[in-house]
Amino acid sequence: MSETNDNNIGNTENTENIDYMTDSRPIAVGENTPGCKKRDPIVVAEDVTRSFGGINAVDVEYLEIPRHKITALIGPNGAGKTTLFNLLTGFDTPNTGKWQFEGNSLAGVSSYKVARMGMVRTFQLTKVMGKLTVMENMRLGAADQPGERLSKALFKGMWGGREKEITAQANILLEKFKLDAKKDDYAASLSGGQRKLLEMARSLMVRPKLVMLDEPMAGVNPALTQSLLDHIKNLKAEGMTVLFVEHDMNMVRHIADWVVVMAEGKVVAEGPPGEVMKNPAVIDAYLGAHHDVDLGDAEGIKELEAELEADDESVVGTEDAGILSEITEPTEPRKEEGK
Amino acid sequence: MDFGFIFSSALGELFSPTTAAYALAALGLAVHFGYSGLLNFGQAGFMAVGAYGFAISTLTFNAPFFVALLISVVCSVIFAFILGIPTLRLRADYLAIVTIAAAEIVRYVVTTNQLTKVTGSANGLAAFENTFYAMNPFPEGSYMGMNNRDFFIRVVGWGLVIVCCVLVWLLMRSPWGRVLKGIREDENAVRSLGKNVYSYKMQALVIGGILGALAGMIFTLPRGAVQPSNYGTELTFFLWTCLLLGGMATVLGPVIGAMIFWVVLSLTQSLLYGLIESGAVTWLTTVQAGQLRYILVGVALMLLMIFRPQGVFGNKKELAFA
Ligand SMILES: Nc1ncnc2c1ncn2[C@@H]1O[C@H](COP(=O)(O)OP(=O)(O)OP(=O)(O)O)[C@@H](O)[C@H]1O
Ligand SMILES: [Mg+2]
Numbered sequence: 001m002s003e004t005n006d007n008n009i010g011n012t013e014n015t016e017n018i019d020y021m022t023d024s025r026p027i028a029v030g031e032n033t034p035g036c037k038k039r040d041p042i043v044v045a046e047d048v049t050r051s052f053g054g055i056n057a058v059d060v061e062y063l064e065i066p067r068h069k070i071t072a073l074i075g076p077n078g079a080g081k082t083t084l085f086n087l088l089t090g091f092d093t094p095n096t097g098k099w100q101f102e103g104n105s106l107a108g109v110s111s112y113k114v115a116r117m118g119m120v121r122t123f124q125l126t127k128v129m130g131k132l133t134v135m136e137n138m139r140l141g142a143a144d145q146p147g148e149r150l151s152k153a154l155f156k157g158m159w160g161g162r163e164k165e166i167t168a169q170a171n172i173l174l175e176k177f178k179l180d181a182k183k184d185d186y187a188a189s190l191s192g193g194q195r196k197l198l199e200m201a202r203s204l205m206v207r208p209k210l211v212m213l214d215e216p217m218a219g220v221n222p223a224l225t226q227s228l229l230d231h232i233k234n235l236k237a238e239g240m241t242v243l244f245v246e247h248d249m250n251m252v253r254h255i256a257d258w259v260v261v262m263a264e265g266k267v268v269a270e271g272p273p274g275e276v277m278k279n280p281a282v283i284d285a286y287l288g289a290h291h292d293v294d295l296g297d298a299e300g301i302k303e304l305e306a307e308l309e310a311d312d313e314s315v316v317g318t319e320d321a322g323i324l325s326e327i328t329e330p331t332e333p334r335k336e337e338g339k
Numbered sequence: 340m341d342f343g344f345i346f347s348s349a350l351g352e353l354f355s356p357t358t359a360a361y362a363l364a365a366l367g368l369a370v371h372f373g374y375s376g377l378l379n380f381g382q383a384g385f386m387a388v389g390a391y392g393f394a395i396s397t398l399t400f401n402a403p404f405f406v407a408l409l410i411s412v413v414c415s416v417i418f419a420f421i422l423g424i425p426t427l428r429l430r431a432d433y434l435a436i437v438t439i440a441a442a443e444i445v446r447y448v449v450t451t452n453q454l455t456k457v458t459g460s461a462n463g464l465a466a467f468e469n470t471f472y473a474m475n476p477f478p479e480g481s482y483m484g485m486n487n488r489d490f491f492i493r494v495v496g497w498g499l500v501i502v503c504c505v506l507v508w509l510l511m512r513s514p515w516g517r518v519l520k521g522i523r524e525d526e527n528a529v530r531s532l533g534k535n536v537y538s539y540k541m542q543a544l545v546i547g548g549i550l551g552a553l554a555g556m557i558f559t560l561p562r563g564a565v566q567p568s569n570y571g572t573e574l575t576f577f578l579w580t581c582l583l584l585g586g587m588a589t590v591l592g593p594v595i596g597a598m599i600f601w602v603v604l605s606l607t608q609s610l611l612y613g614l615i616e617s618g619a620v621t622w623l624t625t626v627q628a629g630q631l632r633y634i635l636v637g638v639a640l641m642l643l644m645i646f647r648p649q650g651v652f653g654n655k656k657e658l659a660f661a
Contacts, residue, residue, distance in 0.1 A: 089531070091530075111530045112531075112532075112534055112535050112536065115531055120531065120532070120533070121531055123527070123528070123531070127527060127528035128525070128528070129520070129521045129524035129525055129528060129529075131520070131524055131588075132517070132520055132521060137521075139517065140517055140532060141532050147513045147515060153509070153510050153513035153516070154510065154513070156513070159513065159514055163514065202532070203531070203532070205532075206532055206533060
């Protein structure tokens, strides 16, 4: 623990004149191995385990999340990503382990205090307050509203001013998230993707130091994803740290500075995106051998076919060859790789 | 049948102190359930705590009116804490179970013979209202057909209803109320935004409980007696009826709901009695008619749920997403 602190101190002298967007100093101290030390960690988890009826959902020996970086947490379904989020933010209690945020131990700290310290998460299963308007949802996110205390709630003079600031902040965010037209509608009337957007925007209302997004782009259309990715990148410029879970590898490649791969509860690989995605263990456990082929167009399918033909384990190009090529005809429904 | 009398007595119910008490208690339920999502099925318990707290401190300790009032409010706050501390961290249903049980426990405790000296057991307590009527500023005489005592309790009761409505309205439009409504919708989401959900729920439970205790006092003062049988589970369900009639997450809803409830009860009662007396209905006794009117209230509630499920004042739009 003292080592990490030393690192922090060694770093503070020159943090002021660093532009987080272009900062290209190495993230890890030394090798990019699973559980490696970071130059400037914001979260440090040690020996955090959580089991559900004998299954180890999370079993993280050591993990550091780098500050002022965008970290992607990837891994197969059921790898324990969401559970790790729950544990780190106090929504679930681990069986063992300790973890800290900016040097403060978080073991036993309740979830709302964790959020107040600046570590705010979103949920994979979106949670919006259905019978509040989109605007009220956003306002609810804001911190330091004195009117949220019972003693001051009765006197609008004491919170009206802050409410105006909050509303202005919310308007800016809603515009970025393309929800401004919806702001007076009930959140329950939003579509699935819009709810994801609202939840993410609301978490930013807290102005967190670390924002943890659980599959933020699931169900969001490509054009909006693009603009939001830029927005997330820009959060870094404001000094925020981002940790997100995502199954869309394009997004990971596009914005992540660092990738942590989990499988069966353990951290199995870490590193910059390019490096991690070439890691055979990651390809095996998660990505699949042909992850960089785009199955959406004919070109990609041909490429895949060629690749598969060269692959001994595949049946393509042998007598058992399936119906893969039929897919190129646009009217045919897409079928599984042949039997 | 004397329709003039039937309507004037129904109109009398509109502003009776009992209606005011129901309105206050139902407003407390609106704070609990309508705004915060807390399922309180023991509002009768809060009313009993308020009524007995006042009566006992007046009779046993000779407390002046405002001291007795304060004691009864403090008792209801303590009652809220006792209910809330173990349950508010758990799922919503636990509070429902605990409040039902606690309200019954209160009723059994004041009924036990061991406490007869203090609580009067099943007979209850009487003659504690003098400190209240001693403050009556209205000289004797007739006020809209009422004597000065009846008039005074109505003024105080409805004055209290108005003040409490304004306070609740102010609270619910504030950011504090917004957090409560957020908790009603999804407490984990509110937690993830850094709000102390447990503390907010406790504050809501206490405020609604205080409204219940005040209602208990307004309920007993004009009767001049407090009896355990008045605070049974059915009282809680009548209050819920008022709340559902008026609309749950509204301020005026519970008040109007209480008025409708009592007017409907009074109308059906007088009409049935009138029909029986005039010989038009022979298959009912007046006792049965008294029971039948509660059945009619139930039917009215069902019709309301079918045709206007959001209540009189509720927002239909909100319901579309229920
Ligand atoms: N409350 C729970 N009770 C029992 N088992 C659970 C619970 N929550 C999670 N698990 C189990 O823990 C494992 C990890 O689940 P988790 O939700 O963390 O996966 P994930 O990595 O987020 O997956 P996905 O990518 O599908 O969201 C799974 O095997 C799951 O079945
Ligand atoms: Mg998950």
